[in-house]
Amino acid sequence: xxxxxxxxxxxxxxxxxxxxxxxxxxxxxxxxxxxxxxxxxxxxxxxxxxxxxxxxxxxxxxxxxxxxxxxxxxxxxxxxxxxxxxxxxxxxxxxxxxxxxxxxxxxxxxxxxxxxxxxxxxxxxxxxxxxxxxxxxxxxxxxxxxxxxxxxxxxxxxxxxxxxxxxxxxxxxxxxxxxxxxxxxxxxxxxxxxxxxxxxxxxxxxxxxxxxxxxxxxxxxxxxxxxxxxxxxxxxxxxxxxxxxxxxxxxxxxxxxxxxxxxxxxxxxxxxxxxxxxxxxxxxxxxxxxxxxxxxxxxxxxxxxxxxxxxxxxxxxxxxxxxxxxxxxxxxxxxxxxxxxxxxxxxxxxxxxxxxxxxxxxxxxxxxxxxxxxxxxxxxxxxxxxxxxxxxxxxxxxxxxxxxxxxxxxxxxxxxxxxxxxxxxxxxxxxxxxxxxxxxxxxxxxxxxxxxxxxxxxxxxxxxxxxxxxxxxxxxxxxxxxxxxxxxxxxxxxxxxxxxxxxxxxxxxxxx
Amino acid sequence: xxxxxxxxxxxxxxxxxxxxxxxxxxxxxxxxxxxxxxxxxxxxxxxxxxxxxxxxxxxxxxxxxxxxxxxxxxxxxxxxxxxxxxxxxxxxxxxxxxxxxxxxxxx
Numbered sequence: 001x002x003x004x005x006x007x008x009x010x011x012x013x014x015x016x017x018x019x020x021x022x023x024x025x026x027x028x029x030x031x032x033x034x035x036x037x038x039x040x041x042x043x044x045x046x047x048x049x050x051x052x053x054x055x056x057x058x059x060x061x062x063x064x065x066x067x068x069x070x071x072x073x074x075x076x077x078x079x080x081x082x083x084x085x086x087x088x089x090x091x092x093x094x095x096x097x098x099x100x101x102x103x104x105x106x107x108x109x110x111x112x113x114x115x116x117x118x119x120x121x122x123x124x125x126x127x128x129x130x131x132x133x134x135x136x137x138x139x140x141x142x143x144x145x146x147x148x149x150x151x152x153x154x155x156x157x158x159x160x161x162x163x164x165x166x167x168x169x170x171x172x173x174x175x176x177x178x179x180x181x182x183x184x185x186x187x188x189x190x191x192x193x194x195x196x197x198x199x200x201x202x203x204x205x206x207x208x209x210x211x212x213x214x215x216x217x218x219x220x221x222x223x224x225x226x227x228x229x230x231x232x233x234x235x236x237x238x239x240x241x242x243x244x245x246x247x248x249x250x251x252x253x254x255x256x257x258x259x260x261x262x263x264x265x266x267x268x269x270x271x272x273x274x275x276x277x278x279x280x281x282x283x284x285x286x287x288x289x290x291x292x293x294x295x296x297x298x299x300x301x302x303x304x305x306x307x308x309x310x311x312x313x314x315x316x317x318x319x320x321x322x323x324x325x326x327x328x329x330x331x332x333x334x335x336x337x338x339x340x341x342x343x344x345x346x347x348x349x350x351x352x353x354x355x356x357x358x359x360x361x362x363x364x365x366x367x368x369x370x371x372x373x374x375x376x377x378x379x380x381x382x383x384x385x386x387x388x389x390x391x392x393x394x395x396x397x398x399x400x401x402x403x404x405x406x407x408x409x410x411x412x413x414x415x416x417x418x419x420x421x422x423x424x425x426x427x428x429x430x431x432x433x434x435x436x437x438x439x440x441x442x443x444x445x446x447x448x449x450x451x452x453x454x455x456x457x458x459x460x461x462x463x464x465x466x467x468x469x470x471x472x473x474x475x476x477x478x479x480x481x482x483x484x485x486x487x488x489x490x491x492x493x494x495x496x497x498x499x500x501x502x503x504x505x506x507x508x509x510x511x512x
Numbered sequence: 513x514x515x516x517x518x519x520x521x522x523x524x525x526x527x528x529x530x531x532x533x534x535x536x537x538x539x540x541x542x543x544x545x546x547x548x549x550x551x552x553x554x555x556x557x558x559x560x561x562x563x564x565x566x567x568x569x570x571x572x573x574x575x576x577x578x579x580x581x582x583x584x585x586x587x588x589x590x591x592x593x594x595x596x597x598x599x600x601x602x603x604x605x606x607x608x609x610x611x612x613x614x615x616x617x618x619x
Contacts, residue, residue, distance in 0.1 A: 344591065345594050346591065346592065349593065384541070384542065391538065394597040395597055398593045398597045402593055408596070
């Protein structure tokens with residue numbers, strides 16, 4: 001059987017402190033309900049500088065500069081730990097500063113909705129022109145800029161949403177319709193952030209893995225935003241919008257939604273498309289969300305911590321035909337939470353972890369690394385949500401004990417050997433199984449591990465259409481290398497077999 | 513918040529004596545808070561049960577009292593794994609403290 005492979009992955013972050021203040025829903029809700037609250041007064045002094053966000057170990061892990069194994073070498077919390085040699089650029093992507101990202105929002109804007117001031121445009125143009133992945137053609141999209149008074153007018157009189165940098169107004173996102181709530185400035189702001197961060201992830205994916213843009217056949221986008229108008233709220237298609245800017249001229253695409261589980265559903269779909277031979281190379285891409293910036297800010301401020309949810313995340317990966325080298329995706333070892341599965345943690349973990357393993361006659365301990373919801377515990381622990389990856393590993397281990405594959409006393413060792421500390425920002429779909437794929441691919445290629453299971457879960461009930469929970473999983477493993485053999489019996493082999501059968505038949509005739 | 517509203521509505525409809533609340537939260541502190549909410553009222557004064565003393569019967573799914581009431585096979589299938597993962601003693605302590613103090617039914 002010839003399986004599809006993971007050809008490469010990219011991971012990007014955008015430092016966005018002004019968007020924490022102006023666009024994160026915890027903050028916008030607080031401004032609406034308690035505009036004079038202590039939290040809003042104290043919040044700005046808890047924001048990190050760009051350098052602080054770059055010098056943060058989980059962020060350096062996310063972009064590939066440190067392996068997740070290194071997280072255990074540093075005692076938690078990590079926000080006050082100094083790390084050596086932190087850089088903006090990473091093996092998998094980069095941490096983009098907010099001003100350049102605002103420039104990216106303008107670059108990816110197809111409808112002249114983003115207006116930037118003349119001065120800011122000049123500054124950001126000088127920076128983006130030096131960016132190795134931003135072409136001159138992209139920079140030209142920044143145009144010349146507008147006067148600040150025109151921008152203020154659009155905000156005050158025409159419902160535009162302000163774009164701020166270091167607390168100063170530098171531009172705005174206009175609404176695209178006077179009445180349509182799905183095309184108001186708030187929605188377009190979120191969608192343009194998602195598109196721009198998705199584009200950045202796609203550009204890094206192509207660059208870091210020597211992927212020729214023309215060879216991408218199809219793109220699946222899996223963020224948590226919805227683009228459309230009042231007649232089709234979630235009409236889509238972020239995929240083609242991102243593919244267009246990234247220059248994927250031979251690609252079509254579509255969006256997959258499923259809350260935090262969308263990335264794993266996308267991986268399964270992309271892998272199946274490649275396995276079926278429908279497409280040869282499928283890109284999965286997602287940008288991040290402004291809504292979740294500073295989501296747990298109240299707890300962080302209360303505990304005098306910095307606002308750690310100050311980055312927008314993004315990722316991309318390519319799933320391609322078997323090349324005999326890259327790790328394969330076992331499309332026959334897929335787990336899924338069914339409508340009838342039930343919502344008890346035991347039922348969920350069974351459906352996602354042990355059901356697919358049983359199909360492959362594998363034990364829980366045969367999986368070297370489990371990539372679950374890799375949320376950064378630095379963010380979740382002070383907010384009372386505990387250590388999310390650790391809680392997942394405990395459940396997987398406990399199921400292993402129940403199945404007799406693990407001693408109860410071996411739970412902690414199992415977590416140490418088969419688990420990891422979390423490092424991904426709490427942007428829903430961003431930590432959901434996918435952060436390890438880049439490292440997992442390298443760990444498998446280096447022979448460090450053989451098998452990893454990627455697990456994603458989603459809280460469907462948040463959309464109020466069902467009380468159901470969701471999740472899915474897939475196993476990635478070392479490529480056995482023998483593609484020819486995998487493809488089945490060759491023509492020559494068939495000739496040999498037929499000839500042998502004929503000889504056999506003839507000898508029987510002679511005997512008779 | 514919504515769940516607080518549902519507990520309040522159901523209690524009004526069926527009467528407090530006919531209600532039992534089963535908590536499934538993973539953290540002892542959060543489970544204690546939930547138990548307090550449905551007995552003495554929402555201590556955070558944020559939801560519909562703020563200042564509403566329902567005094568309901570309340571148990572956590574890993575407490576002995578609940579475990580003894582259900583089919584052991586079903587319990588093992590649904591909760592056995594989480595029983596291994598959660599801090600059962602701490603959760604039981606938090607929830608039973610609230611129940612003993614604020615529930616109006618001492619059966």
